[in-house]
Amino acid sequence: MSALPNSKSSLLYATRSCSALALAGAIILPVTPALAQNATADIPAAAGSLPGDRVRENPTDTSDEFYPHLSYNALKNTDKDQVLDFWGWGFEGDFNSPKGVQVVVREVGLNSPVLVVSDIVEYNHENLAFAYQSGYIHGTAKIPANTLDKEKDYVIEVWGNNGYEGDEFITPVVGQAPEGRGTLLATQELDFEGSDGTTAADIPGKTPQKVTFRYRYDGEDSYLYTAEGGTIHVKGWGYTKEWRDKHGKVVFYIATSRGVPDDGDFLPAKDVLLRFEEGKDFTIAENGTLNAQLRVKPGELQNYYEPRVPFPGAPSYEKRYEVNYEIGMFTEKQGQPPLTLDDLRAGKNVLFHSALYTQAFRPSPFAPKVEYKALGDTTADQNIYFLGTGFYGQFNFSRGVQYVIREKGSNTPVLGTSDIFEYNHPSHISEFKNGKVRGVVKVPANTLDPAKKYVVEVWTNNGYKNGENAGPVVGKAPEGRSELLASQDLNFKGSDADEGKQPSLTDEQRKERATRGELTAALYAQAGSPKVNLPVVSPWPDVKTTDPNFPAYVWARQKGITFGWSDGKFHAEASISNATVAAFTYRAAGSPTLDHDWHSYTDLTPDSAFFREIVWAGQNRVALSTSGTFDPKHTVTRGELEVLMMAF
Incomplete structure (x- = not known):
């Protein structure tokens, strides 16, 4: 990655890019879903071209128009080479930056070395017309594999370079702290999930325009499991002493949502209100960085909504729905009593509010296996009973799953299929539940030939498309119609014939x-x-x-x-x-x-x-x-x- 004064930026040239257009004096930003949704609310009106003399020390001291926002893609695959694609707006003002600006990634902290640096994004470049104009910037930076660690905290910053000092080009470079090598224009906490730019970057020397908030669960989990408890890791930026003096101390609440399942008569969940208070349960650093660990004890949160009247034909534990929870971040001024559940639901003093993704129990790993007894006389109609185990997880289907029998090989047509089994069906309680899929395939006489090889498979069914069943149907190959979950050879002697078990009955x-x-x-x-x-x-x-x-x-x-x-x-x-x-x-x-x-x-x-x-x-x-x-x-x-x- 070059920082030489004559190096070409890795941005697309204007003649080869459609990512931004200048039409009738207006700027159209690079099209990304998140950015497009917030463009009207968050992007200030485009100003005209800035003067060529850009020599003032810091735009934050001179320009009220400088209101930086920065957006970038998710950076989840840290073990692989990846590209940081960034874009921003509000970078208006007079900068002491003879060559342009660069985006830098480094660990949180003063004088921490640069880990990632972009090419230089030059203002009004003659070829890169949309790289940096009228306060808008757009560029990329290459991130080598294993440069970043998701367990650490990083910042993404925009620096203006200081030109030459003798023969040395004074600009941020990998391995050195950028302090003294440029002018810091904007900084914000790096979010591995990506940023849609709705949060303004922190302007050096000023109180942040808007605080940030994000949270994750333990490890790589995407849920908090209420039965076993866990920790919710909350991070934020911009909670300076000045900000808190103005707004109040920061508190977090976890509470049950107001919604209960609408397809049954359920008892409301017990009102649970977990409170976490700044200074007592977590602290905020002097630089305004928040890193709170909200610990939930096992069983502290209710697992299920309970039915008022048990469902006919099914034990109640089969029909419970998991309770929904919400997490909120609020402020409380000195002397103010703790917020009540009604206050929270009314949005009093709310900073952020989000659904909390919970599950009652941690699902077992997806490890499918299909069991069945020996096949009967193939010259007569027969029913084959299947029991699938290990079908845990979340599947991409709109209807359910089906058993399929067909000849071994790709794109072979379906010879026999079961009914569709829906997960947690209200009346078919034992067909697809707790990782088990029970079903029967009716096989007409002379459909199977013991001299040939067959497979039994489990496929998802995605309902109807253009009036046609998009799932497996007899006579057509299931490939391209749905998703294959499991496949194994069909043994005429039964699934246990090769495991030294007692042979199936004749x-x-x-x-x-x-x-x-x-x-x-x-x-x-x-x-x-x-x-x-x-x-x-x-x-x-x-x-x-x-x-x-x-x-x-x-x-x-x-x-x-x-x-x-x-x-x-x-x-x-x-x-x-x-x-x-x-x-x-x-x-x-x-x-x-x-x-x-x-x-x-x-x-x-x-x-x-x-x-x-x-x-x-x-x-x-x-x-x-x-x-x-x-x-x-x-x-x-x-x-x-x-x-x-x-x-x-």
Whole structure:
């Protein structure tokens, strides 16, 4: 990066640039969304050309027109080479700068060395017509990888150079402090998120025109997780003693927002008002720099809005909505009582006000995996039940996600697809929830050929475009229609066939009746087959201590899932009913308290056997019936038990 007097700036030449136009005496700034939005309010009317004699020491001492604003792009990828593209306005006045001005980046503090410096932006350059005219500047600076550290504080400054002293060109250069090498025209805190120029830069020697405010959460997180608490890091610039003497001391408040979900009858969130006060919870530096750490304790903020009446067909914890919070920065003059929640919401003494991005719990990492049992007879119609796990995160879809089966390869057409599963759907409570995606793909006879290779995939669905379903549809390749979330080979023997697990059931085995022993063993396996202190003598006369499932039966006894029959035997080979599965799974889940006893089963009344267990099973989709009856005495087959255990 050159600072030689004859070096060409890296700005675009007028003959090659459309970033700014001078039409009918008006200036049109470089078009950026943020700048365009604020152009009318924040950009002063353009003045005419300045005189050629620019020799006064500092424009802030001579010109009321000098009112600098500086804008620049985000600088997030500090580990890579990047370009700082800056533009500004309000740089009018007489400068002691024979060659022009430069933008400098360095750490906060006097005499800190320059880390980044732009080329010289010359006033009224004959070729660079829009680089510096009528108070407007535009230029670029190259930032090598790892020059900046997001954990440190930096300033971005505009300096006028001092021309030559002997043979040396006196201007800011990398590695040296710029003090004494130029005239500081404007400075403001560097924001890695970028600046849209709405905040005026600090004019040396004057009180800042406008204070700044920005905040971030711990590390790279984009949310504050209310269940675990955390720290909100607030930074600002311009809070000088003079400013605070005039406006009052600085305080921060975190409070619940006034809005509650409008698609249900929810209890309002508890009024929470966290207050952080200057001098008590944080300090402000002599130069007006604010660097506050607002610490929120775990559980100090309420996680969810609670429904007044639990939702029909779903446990209330499945239907809670996360509470919304706001953060505000206010001033309080001496002797003034602390602001109330009503004061905050009325905007009294407000400096800044923003939504606080919160989540109740930190999401688990996105680690998708799809499980399924062995495929049935491909010459007959069949349903393939899929359970996807690890689908955490925020996905770019407008409708939901779908399972897709197609031949292995790119741009192959879809052969079978599931319904669309919407995240947190109000009535389909177990389809896409807590990182799990449950679904079934109906596969017509002779669609699949065991001699070929297929994949099962999970795709987003983006609704309709020009009247056509933009998601996966049978007969078309899904590429270009939506976003692929997960893909894995489809194994006709089931997803666990290559993992040394027990082989999936055959079609004939699925038709056989399931037993108490199989149900107990399945629950034990789902619990992780924990170690059990086995008795020397079996508690049941019909179960030997050498039985492979003996640990599972003892575990079930210790957990209170089953103690056997009234005759003292276990009856591992006895058939099981829908009611038995409901009872066992309810107890295996810890016998949770029902939030409500609403149900849609016409064959169930409060005095029915296992009423509580069946209601819970229905609310959690551990049930086979979709016809409005539970049919508690129905004998469960081994295939049906697979489905129920997958749901559980």
